[in-house]
Each structure stands twice: as structure tokens, then as C-alpha cells.
Amino acid sequence: MEKKGAITLKNINKYYGKNHVLKDLDFEIRPGEFLSLLGPSGCGKTTILRLIAGLEYLDSGEIYMDEDRIDRLEPYKRNLNTVFQNYALFPHMDVYKNIAYGLKAKWLGHKEIDRRVKEAISMVKLEGFEKRQPSQMSGGQKQRVSIARAIVNQAPVLLLDEPLTALDLKLRKEMRFELRRLQKQLGITFIFVTHDQEEAIVMSDRIAVMNGGRIEQVGTPEEIYSHPASQFVAEFIGETNVFEAVAAVDGSELRLRMESGTASALNIKGVSDNEFVNCSVRPDAIRLSETPVEGFNIPGVVSECIFSGSFEKAIIRLVNDKEIKYTRLSGSKIPEPGTKVYVYWDKCDAEIMKTEGHIVHSQIEEVDLSAWNN
Amino acid sequence: MSKKFSGSTVLVIILAVCGFLFLYLPVVVVVMYSFNTDAISSFPMSGFTLKWYKAMFANTELIKSLRNSLIVAFIGTGLAILIGVPGAYGMYKLKFPGKKALEKMVILPMMLPGIITGITILSFLQLVGVVQGAFAVVLGHTTFLLGTVLPQVYTRLRQLDRNLLEASQDLGAGGAQTFFHVILPNIKTSVFGAALLSITLSLDEIPVTFFLNGVFTTLPIKIYGMTRNGFTPEINAICSLILLASVAAVIISNKLSAKEAV
Numbered sequence: 355m356e357k358k359g360a361i362t363l364k365n366i367n368k369y370y371g372k373n374h375v376l377k378d379l380d381f382e383i384r385p386g387e388f389l390s391l392l393g394p395s396g397c398g399k400t401t402i403l404r405l406i407a408g409l410e411y412l413d414s415g416e417i418y419m420d421e422d423r424i425d426r427l428e429p430y431k432r433n434l435n436t437v438f439q440n441y442a443l444f445p446h447m448d449v450y451k452n453i454a455y456g457l458k459a460k461w462l463g464h465k466e467i468d469r470r471v472k473e474a475i476s477m478v479k480l481e482g483f484e485k486r487q488p489s490q491m492s493g494g495q496k497q498r499v500s501i502a503r504a505i506v507n508q509a510p511v512l513l514l515d516e517p518l519t520a521l522d523l524k525l526r527k528e529m530r531f532e533l534r535r536l537q538k539q540l541g542i543t544f545i546f547v548t549h550d551q552e553e554a555i556v557m558s559d560r561i562a563v564m565n566g567g568r569i570e571q572v573g574t575p576e577e578i579y580s581h582p583a584s585q586f587v588a589e590f591i592g593e594t595n596v597f598e599a600v601a602a603v604d605g606s607e608l609r610l611r612m613e614s615g616t617a618s619a620l621n622i623k624g625v626s627d628n629e630f631v632n633c634s635v636r637p638d639a640i641r642l643s644e645t646p647v648e649g650f651n652i653p654g655v656v657s658e659c660i661f662s663g664s665f666e667k668a669i670i671r672l673v674n675d676k677e678i679k680y681t682r683l684s685g686s687k688i689p690e691p692g693t694k695v696y697v698y699w700d701k702c703d704a705e706i707m708k709t710e711g712h713i714v715h716s717q718i719e720e721v722d723l724s725a726w727n728n
Numbered sequence: 729m730s731k732k733f734s735g736s737t738v739l740v741i742i743l744a745v746c747g748f749l750f751l752y753l754p755v756v757v758v759v760m761y762s763f764n765t766d767a768i769s770s771f772p773m774s775g776f777t778l779k780w781y782k783a784m785f786a787n788t789e790l791i792k793s794l795r796n797s798l799i800v801a802f803i804g805t806g807l808a809i810l811i812g813v814p815g816a817y818g819m820y821k822l823k824f825p826g827k828k829a830l831e832k833m834v835i836l837p838m839m840l841p842g843i844i845t846g847i848t849i850l851s852f853l854q855l856v857g858v859v860q861g862a863f864a865v866v867l868g869h870t871t872f873l874l875g876t877v878l879p880q881v882y883t884r885l886r887q888l889d890r891n892l893l894e895a896s897q898d899l900g901a902g903g904a905q906t907f908f909h910v911i912l913p914n915i916k917t918s919v920f921g922a923a924l925l926s927i928t929l930s931l932d933e934i935p936v937t938f939f940l941n942g943v944f945t946t947l948p949i950k951i952y953g954m955t956r957n958g959f960t961p962e963i964n965a966i967c968s969l970i971l972l973a974s975v976a977a978v979i980i981s982n983k984l985s986a987k988e989a990v
Contacts, residue, residue: 409894429897436898442891446913455909456899507899 358420359434359510359543360385361406366415368401375401377567379415385510388537388544390554393564394590399547402564403513406545407436419511430459434511435504439519441496443488449475449499450484456507474506477536494525501536511543518553530557551591555579563587585707588634595640595678597633601625601706608706609649614672615697618649619704632707637667637679639703642695650698654678656689670697755971762964780961787962793950794966796862800937800946801930804869805877805923811870812877813919817911819878820885821893834882837875842935845872850939860942868940869933873926880925884918885911921981928974 366379375398383389391399404410406417408429417425424432435456443452453474457467475481478498488496497517504512514533518526534557537544548554554561555575562572563586571583582588585596597617599610608625610617610633617633625631641647657677658669666688668680678697682688689695733741765775784790819830837845849868850860858864892914896906912919934948941949947970951963 407894407898409898428902429894430900430902436895438891438895440889440891442889442895444892444895444910444914455896455901459896459899459901459905503895503899 358385360418360420361511361543361545362416362418363402363406364416364418366402366405366417367413368398368405368410369413375567376405379567379569381562381569381572383543383545384560385420386541386543387559388534388546388557390546390548390558390561391564392548392551392554392561392590395549397564398567399549399564400515403436403515403545403547406511407434407513408432409436434509434513435507436513436515437497437500437504437517439516441488441500441520443496443499443503445488447488448484449480449486449488449491452488452499453503453506455503460507470506470508474502477505477539478502493521494529497521497529501533505536505540505542509542511545512537512540514544514546516547516549518548519550526553533557555591563590565590580705582634582705583707585632585634585709588705588707593637593679593681594634595637597635598709599631599633601627601629601631603627607649607701612652613674614654614676615652616650617652617698617704618701619706620701621706623706623708625706625708630709632709634705634707635699635703637681639699640670640678640680641698641700642670642680642689643698644695646696647698649701650696652697654695654697656691656693656695659688659691670695672697758964759968759971761961762968764961764964767961780965783960784962784965789945790947790950790954790962790966793945793947796945797931797947800862800865800869801927803866804873804930805926807866807870808873808877808926809919809923812874812922813881813915815874816878816881816885817907819882820888831882835875835879837872838879842872842933843939846936846939849936853940860940860944862944864940864942865937865944865946868936869930872933872936873930876926876929877922880922881915881918884915888914917984921984924977924981928977931970931974 361383363379363381363383366376366381367374368376379402391402393399401410405412405425408424408427408431412425415425416423419433444455447455450471453471454467457470462470475484478501480495480498480502483491483495483499486495488499491499497520501517517533518529521529530553533544533546546554546557555578558575560572561575561578563570563578565586571578571587573581578587579591582591582594588594588596597610597612597614599612599617601621602609602611603621603626606621608619608621608631610619610631612633619633646653652672654670654672656668657671660667660669661684664684665681666684666686668682668688669677670680671677680688760773762780763776763778764773765777765779766773819827819834846868849871850864853860853864853867858867888911892910893906896910901909932948933946934952937946937949945953947966951966954960954963
């Protein structure tokens with residue numbers, strides 16, 4: 355039997371009382387991919403997972419698994435399994451019985467159950483723990499049991515609800531790679547809910563960034579990091595500097611007029627003259643020079659240098675008192691605090707985002723830079 | 729190391745001792761007199777004897793009422809468990825409007841004076857045509873025992889991680905499988921504890937029984953009747969035995985609840 359495991363969400367709406375938690379969600383999860391639902395708490399990511407699992411009811415919309423509509427099915431009739439955040443192991447059963455539970459519920463034969471439970475136990479490296487009670491195990495071990503209990507059923511889709519948050523940092527980092535390995539080994543769809551952007555970037559084939567009940571952007575970790583579709587995504591994934599600007603079209607480029615000076619970027623998104631935009635530049639894409647670079651005039655002063663392990667960070671104060679972040683690998687030369695610098699960037703490193711209807715600054719005035727240039 | 733008590737500490741200790749004596753001295757006296765050779769309750773005791781226990785066992789009417797009481801207690805408790813446990817589970821599992829109000833209403837029978845419960849059950853049973861007697865008493869006891877079983881089991885269920893229920897469904901288990909393999913094993917001691925408590929409550933119940941019994945006599949009603957024709961030490965003897973059984977049941981019930989709450 356061919357394993358598929360595509361999940362399609364069509365026009366999903368969900369309310370908790372008057373609270374509209376998911377808004378017209380349309381979204382497809384491809385078979386066999388590791389997809390992360392990433393967002394701040396309360397953005398609706400866990401609700402999506404619970405809707406797919408059947409633990410919540412939809413207010414409107416449809417959910418499909420491959421070609422079959424599943425949103426009206428009881429949870430126990432859906433061919434998918436969930437790894438819960440708090441593990442939810444059955445406290446009155448030992449490890450073996452916990453893992454065998456799903457197979458017993460399907461009335462499989464003893465031999466088949468035994469073979470598959472042992473296989474699952476070895477997959478999560480818990481050999482020798484069969485007779486342990488959950489209360490005698492550490493968080494990481496319980497986590498493995500809950501994963502084994504889910505994958506033993508060989509469903510084509512596995513839902514994981516922030517499974518690593520309860521673990522300590524070191525274990526969390528190890529488990530990231532183990533989960534990734536397991537997913538590749540099983541070849542099934544993983545839908546992974548997390549609020550940890552680093553976790554999502556390291557593990558996922560694709561990430562869906564969520565905010566306020568909507569999906570802001572879906573893409574590979576690389577796409578999301580390098581080409582954030584909105585200011586929210588840019589700020590949520592890694593650090594960034596956002597400049598509010600008025601655009602002027604100049605051929606294939608944009609000239610940006612900002613409170614802190616002028617700058618340039620590529621016009622990929624079809625911005626028109628006098629449109630208000632946000633320009634996002636990652637701290638590692640910020641460049642500094644001693645004299646203005648063509649197309650840029652953003653003077654500033656280095657106000658602080660911070661050493662943080664493999665990176666050095668600097669804070670640069672601009673003329674409008676806005677502070678921006680600048681990072682370099684340790685060892686490269688960073689200007690001393692107090693140095694006057696000109697900020698610029700490679701035009702393709704700037705992400706231009708249209709500000710959707712709301713204009714943050716109604717007027718961005720031309721700043722008199724003459725005092726700084728002397 | 730010398731201990732010094734302040735005036736207020738001494739006062740608290742004295743009050744505590746008084747309270748304790750007030751609660752338990754009568755109980756001690758009853759047990760003591762059940763072994764007294766003298767038929768008249770008097771102190772000091774004139775000697776030690778077991779004859780009142782012998783007399784008690786020879787009193788066929790008393791033993792019959794004890795048997796009636798046990799029958800009512802066990803059937804009533806059994807029915808209360810059979811209705812109360814699934815009822816509590818339904819309240820726990822389902823979300824419905826008015827759930828909060830229902831949670832408060834189910835403990836009402838426990839709070840209501842027995843006389844109110846007795847009269848309401850009596851008028852209801854008359855309405856549906858059940859005559860006073862053994863059957864009516866069993867129904868009455870079942871009703872008020874539900875008020876103890878349901879809240880106790882419900883409280884235990886609410887301590888249960890809701891994800892266990894969801895995990896079971898997620899792993900492909902239907903409602904009955906989930907109930908018998910995941911829920912029941914995790915609440916079984918509180919069910920047993922509720923049953924023990926119900927049996928003890930049923931055994932010493934007077935007001936509800938009084939309205940419903942007709943000629944069917946339970947032990948507390950029999951004892952009540954016996955005291956009106958003069959207090960015999962047999963009553964002390966049977967009270968001591970009931971006391972022993974009740975204390976044992978309560979201790980077991982508490983131990984079980986404490987064990988499961990971990």
C-alpha cells in the first residue's frame with residue numbers, strides 16, 4: 355500500500371466563543387514533508403493541529419486527508435496520530451503496554467503487536483525499558499515513549515504539538531535531529547507545532563508562519579528567512595532591522611526616503627511611486643563604510659559593541675535616534691563605539707514589504723543631514 | 729532542650745482537647761458500656777461481659793433489620809455506582825450549556841436535609857405508583873447515594889489529564905475501549921472509596937428511610953424504636969460493631985483516595 359499523507363485545509367474558520375481563532379485558512383501539506391506551524395502563542399497553530407486530529411470541531415471549512423474528507427470523522431477513525439506536549443502517557447501501563455495500546459485498539463494479533471512494538475522501541479532507542487512505568491522515567495524518555503506510541507500505528511501523518519518544549523536545552527537540540535532522522539526514515543508527513551523559530555528552521559522542509567489566526571507565509575526555511583513576506587515574519591524569524599520609507603521608482607530599483615536618510619533596494623514586488631513601504635535588512639546584511647556609498651546616505655554612530663560567542667554585535671544609532679543591529683562573525687573588524695559610520699547594504703539583501711493599508715508615519719520628512727556630514 | 733508555651737498556645741491546646749473529648753467521649757462510653765455486666769448504664773463498670781453481644785445476636789428482629797440494612801446498602805450502592813460513574817464520566821467528557829450549573833446541582837442532595845429528600849422522594853414515588861416498602865427504600869437510598877458517588881467520581885475525573893482521553897481516541901480507541909482501558913483503571917480506587925462511603929452512609933440513614941419504609945425495618949429504624957422502650961445494652965453492642973465497621977470503611981476509603989491522588 356502506498357503511503358501518502360497529504361492534508362488539505364479548505365477555508366477553515368474556528369471560533370472559541372466570540373474569539374475568531376482561525377480565519378479563512380486555506381493551506382496544503384504535502385505528503386511526506388516535515389512541515390512546521392510556527393507562530394507566537396495564541397496564533398492558532400495548536401488549534402489547527404487539534405482540528406486535523408479531530409479533537410476540536412470546525413465552525414466552517416473542510417479538511418481532507420489525501421482524497422478523503424475527514425473533518426466529520428471521530429478522532430479514532432482518522433488515520434493519523436498525535437504526540438502530545440505533556441506526553442499524555444497512560445500512567446497505569448508500562449512502556450510496552452503504552453506503545454501497544456493503539457495496536458490493541460485495532461484488534462491486531464499478539465505476534466504482530468509484539469513485532470511492531472519491538473520495532474518502534476528500537477526506533478526510539480528504548481530497548482530494555484519495556485517494563486518501566488512512566489512515573490519512573492525522565493522527560494526525555496517519556497517523550498520517546500510517546501513518539502513510539504504514535505509511530506507504531508504506521509499512520510501516514512504524525513502530528514506533534516510542541517513536543518520538545520518541556521525538555522532541557524541540550525536534550526531539545528539532540529531530539530531535533532532525532533525527530534528529523536525518524537521522519538526521513540519513516541517517510542511520513544510530520545506536522546510540527548512550535549513557537550521556537552530556531553527549531554522550525556533546523557528541522558523543517560517547509561514552515562508556515564502564523565499570526566493572529568492567519569498564515570502569513572509558507573515556504574522553505576531559506577525562503578522565509580531571506581524573503582519574509584511581511585514585517586511580522588521578518589521580525590519573528592531571526593533578528594531584523596525595519597526601516598519605514600516612502601518609495602520612488604527608478605528603473606528596476608527603488609529609492610527610499612526614510613527618517614534616517616536615503617537608501618536603495620530592488621523593486622521586485624511592483625511598488626509604485628510614493629508608496630509607503632517597510633524595508634527589512636538582517637543584521638548580518640548591514641554594511642558599514644566611512645564615506646557614503648552610492649545610492650545610500652544613512653549616517654550613524656556606533657553606540658555599543660557586544661561580544662556573544664561566535665558573533666559580534668554592534669548597535670548603531672541613526673540620526674532619528676533609531677537603533678539598528680549589526681552582526682559579524684567574531685574576529686572580523688568591528689568599529690569602536692563612538693565611530694561615525696555610513697550604513698548601507700547590498701540592494702538584493704533588502705526585503706521590501708508593502709504596508710497593508712496602514713501607514714505608520716503619515717509624513718516622513720526630509721532630514722537635514724548636513725550637520726552629520728561635516 | 730526546654731519547651732516554653734505561651735499563654736495563648738496553652739489555651740489552644742486546652743480547647744483542642746475539650747473539642748476532642750466532646751466528639752469522642754460519648755463514643756468511648758458506648759463501647760465501654762457494651763462490655764458492662766450491669767444492665768443499667770452506670771460508672772464505674774461492675775464487670776466485663778460479652779453477654780450483650782450474645783443477646784444481640786439472639787435478637788432475631790434486630791438481626792433481620794441488620795440484614796435488611798445490608799441488602800439496602802449493597803443494592804443501593806451498586807445502583808448508585810452503576811448510574812453515578814457513567815454519569816460523572818458523561819459530565820466530564822461532554823461539553824454542553826449549563827454544565828457549571830449541573831456541577832453544583834448534583835451535590836445538592838448531599839447538602840439538603842434528609843427530611844426534604846425523604847418527602848420529595850416519597851411524593852414522587854407515590855406519583856409513579858411505587859408503594860412504601862423495601863423497593864421504595866432501595867430507590868430512595870440510590871437517589872441520595874448518587875449525590876455522594878457522582879461528585880466524588882467527578883472530582884477524581886477532573887484531576888485526570890484530559891489528554892489521556894484524547895490520546896486514547898487518537899490511537900484509535902472508541903468510547904467504550906477508552907472508558908474501560910484508560911479511564912476506569914485511573915479512577916477505580918475513587919470508585920471503590922465512593923462505594924465504601926455509600927455503604928456506611930446507607931447503613932445509618934434514618935430520615936429518607938423513615939418516609940419510605942412502611943413495614944420494612946432497617947437497623948437504624950429498629951434501634952430508634954428499641955430506645956423508646958428503654959435503653960438496653962444490646963444497643964451499645966450493635967452500635968460498637970457498626971462503629972468498628974464504619975471506621976474501617978472510612979480508613980480504607982481515605983487510604984485509597986490518597987494513594988490515587990499521587
